[in-house]
Amino acid sequence: MPEMTGTDTTPERAPGGASDAALAVSTVIFALRPHETTGRMTLWIPLVRRTRDPQKDLWALPGGWLPVDEELVSAAARTLGETTGLAPTYLEQLYTFGELERSPGRRVVSVVYWAMVQSAEAERAAENENVRWFVADELPLLAFDHNRIIDYALWRLRTKVEYAAIAHAFLGATFTLAELREVHEAVLQRHIDPANFRRTVEASGTVVATGEVVAGTRHRPPRLYRYDASIDLADRGPLGPESVPGTAASGAAAAVSAPSSPPSVPHTGEQR
Amino acid sequence: MPEMTGTDTTPERAPGGASDAALAVSTVIFALRPHETTGRMTLWIPLVRRTRDPQKDLWALPGGWLPVDEELVSAAARTLGETTGLAPTYLEQLYTFGELERSPGRRVVSVVYWAMVQSAEAERAAENENVRWFVADELPLLAFDHNRIIDYALWRLRTKVEYAAIAHAFLGATFTLAELREVHEAVLQRHIDPANFRRTVEASGTVVATGEVVAGTRHRPPRLYRYDASIDLADRGPLGPESVPGTAASGAAAAVSAPSSPPSVPHTGEQR
């Protein structure tokens, strides 16, 4: 039997009994929608209702047990599709949670991913008895340690938006700088000066003008931009983004992340 | 049986058969030592020789199967101690690797940690038939996907050293700024201006002068500094560092990381 180490410090045989930890995959899915009361753009997260014990009836992250023959990232993307009916425009591993007491009863280790889906698509996202969207900053008490997991995912999204070009994952193929700025403002929850935003985005070279403009805006027509995939993207280091096998569903080309190889340059931006 | 999700998209019962993925924990351990030929300070990594198939006789990361009743971070720290005889001064989860084909035969999912041990201690680290230290940038072909894992760990160490105060983990409780700078230079593999380094480090407030100096240096005696744990450290976001249960072995207080809770502020430095 294969093991992942070499010395005698490892047990003679590989695990396989019912006494082993169970492996689950969950995903924190982000979308932008207007807040129900304030009307301002806000981060929303879809959660699923637990239909069985433990923690029955509590809301939880979409996910499931990892099938032996499925890639981790595929399991995350599949879950995402089953929950929202959407394909992710960004998908990245977040962290693996494995505390002994995080689930009553059996030991469960969860590999958690976080994802972004397009706002336009999220509008028509499925919502039913067992699936509901929540404002990310106004969550009820969730099952297991899922509140903490979402806190961490939120922190990661907010810090990453500041140094990596990922905000466009909430938008379509083309967008105005005002739309891109609105994404930043919604995620970071603060006002951003339009002129300064334009300057830094253009200097970063992560977007290119399409030459088209948006008409009928009751003010000067804004230019449309497109994300430049050739630049940037060198952000996760040696583990570069990769598409999810057999999971292309709805819109835009998914920039899903899974390990690849080239040892690349550290993040751009500021990587503090 | 407990599951980590809620809808009917999950299988009825939890996994437990021999057909499930096996869960392993491995650790990339870093220490600083002079390079064997150039004499310059370099990153070294201890590896263990595989004594069984598959990949028998290839060098691999220290690690082992995850015991059901052991925390992930504890398993990493234990492995580290068994391999080097040292206690880590820094330990953080790196990534979870779970590709279908990464290990011939059984499906193996590895939760990988990375660690730093003190250079002084690393000098007297155990080395025998089955444990050997290698220069991090001059590795042979390793077992499984361990070359790629180490590439990623190296990238993480190098980018993180630039924005987080972690370099001191290679040093003792007190150190001169020249020693701290030497760590940065060794990790980043480039010259750093002493005066500018002093300025930025002092401005960051992450170190405090002890008032003592080092005598007998054939030049102006350098001051000794101590790492200021109260400042900074707000770096992993809601998941803060935490000590490893039952693993305090040799020297300095381990700033080992494991999930905790307070949603804190993004990294300092530049978080690009």
Place this chain on the structure above:
DNA sequence: TCGAGTAAAGGTCAGAGTGACCGTAACTCA
């Protein structure tokens, strides 16, 4: 004993980057 050598410690200066802010452009609507 004293000058040479060395690295510590403290400073200056120029260029890059950024937030605050202003002015003009280009559209719609009343």
Place this chain on the structure above:
DNA sequence: TGAGTTACGGTCACTCTGACCTTTACTCGA
């Protein structure tokens, strides 16, 4: 046709950083 609105382009002051210089405080050899 003018008022309203946002797009777009630019300036200014402040901060940060790399390059570089000067002085300090020790050891060592002549």
